Amino acid sequence: MPELPEVEVTRRSFAGRISGARIQAARLGKPLRWPLGCPCEDLTGRTVAGVRRRGKYLLIDLKPSGVLLLHLGMSGSVLFDQGLPPPGRHDHFDLVTTQGTLRLHDPRRFGAVVYAQDEGAEPARKLLSGLGVEPLGGQFEAQAFHRALKDKKAAIKQVLLAGQVVVGVGNIYACEALFMAGIRPTLRAYRLSRPRADRLHAAICQVLEQALAQGGSTLRDFSNAMGQAGHFQLAAQVYDRAGQPCRRCQAPIRRIVQQQRSSYFCPDCQRP
DNA sequence: CTATGGACCTGAATGC
DNA sequence: TGCATTCAGGTCCATA
Structure with a gap:
């Protein structure tokens, strides 16, 4: 489903609302494309600093450290709201924060949520290196x-x-x-x-x-x-x-x- | 290095 | 109606 415009639209639809939120819990459903790379509990207590995009990846920056890479694969979509219903059969990641829950819905599970210390650290580096120039925003000549x-x-x-x-x-x-x-x-x-x-x-x-x-x-x-x-x-x-x-x-x-x-x-x- | 094909997974649409 | 086949917005990985 998602190419760059869809991913960017997704980013804009929740970046402002989740920024500054404190993570209260994280939960995983069925396996996605790659393992998260850290225990869910390690995320609790951290704060969401902001949400960026690189290619079709969403980068959720955490404070004091860490970044979550989120990819929507072929069939992924994101919801962010308060009071979401209990996860359904295709909801495979929830990030519960003080400002709402970020939920990845992905029937085919080609998508991914991956934790890294920073975007230069594995496994983020490997996923992001080799990506070409961003087509929007003036760098593309x-x-x-x-x-x-x-x-x-x-x-x-x-x-x-x-x-x-x-x-x-x-x-x-x-x-x-x-x-x-x-x-x-x-x-x-x-x-x-x-x-x-x-x-x-x-x-x-x-x-x-x-x-x-x-x-x-x-x-x-x-x-x-x-x-x-x-x-x-x-x-x-x-x-x-x-x-x-x-x-x-x-x-x-x-x-x-x-x-x-x-x-x-x-x-x-x-x-x- | 390039080029190719397979792999991952589920659901909707189509064909017999 | 039922069952098999094809197709779907992505991209990594093994093989030649």
């Missing part, structure tokens, strides 16, 4: 983007999903950005000309900013930590539209599989 693509032999779609060049672009937004830029997902990254790389750079920024402004996509079941749904589905140009007419030229949208993931594109608007 067209020239550097083009240069980075130059030594990637893989298809551009795969390079975007890998997150080593730029983070946060998942399957939906990769498809949408490539459509906006008029680029076939199968085109090898190093073959992008500077003008096409520039277009893709702009498209990535635009599609992510737009989704963020609209509160995150909701192709299936996304909602933020206050239970509100997003609206991106209204704007999808190609994702999940196989066989339907391109909104720009009417040609049927095609679906192909790359790296065992679906790619959608318009054969006329997007050129190899």
Whole structure:
């Protein structure tokens, strides 16, 4: 479910409300992708200093020390509120604080909650190192983007999903950005000309900013930590539209599989 | 080093 | 209705 805009929407929906709260208890449900990395009891008594985001990870900074990395995987979502009902079968982490309970709901359990001393310490370092530049907030530059693509032999779609060049672009937004830029997902990254790389750079920024402004996509079941749904589905140009007419030229949208993931594109608007 | 495929897990939608 | 198959927003890891 969650790509960068959804994760950022989630962060904004509870960061302010949880900051300054004192942790009273933590509890785990079924195993997530990785073990927490510390006993739940070790968290009690600490204070939440703030919530940051890096790629698709949420970083919950603790005082006097420690950080919780939270990843939503494919099906995760977060709730933060007071007086939450008892955990259900897909609620796998609760952080009970003086200002409310943070709850990770994740049916497929590809998500994770991981504790580290700080973001440079294991296991956080390993998860965060190797992540590319943040696409929003001014660090993402067209020239550097083009240069980075130059030594990637893989298809551009795969390079975007890998997150080593730029983070946060998942399957939906990769498809949408490539459509906006008029680029076939199968085109090898190093073959992008500077003008096409520039277009893709702009498209990535635009599609992510737009989704963020609209509160995150909701192709299936996304909602933020206050239970509100997003609206991106209204704007999808190609994702999940196989066989339907391109909104720009009417040609049927095609679906192909790359790296065992679906790619959608318009054969006329997007050129190899 | 790259490229590929499998792994993790559950639920919804589709097909016979 | 029941049962099997396919697909889903992610990403790590083993293998060649």
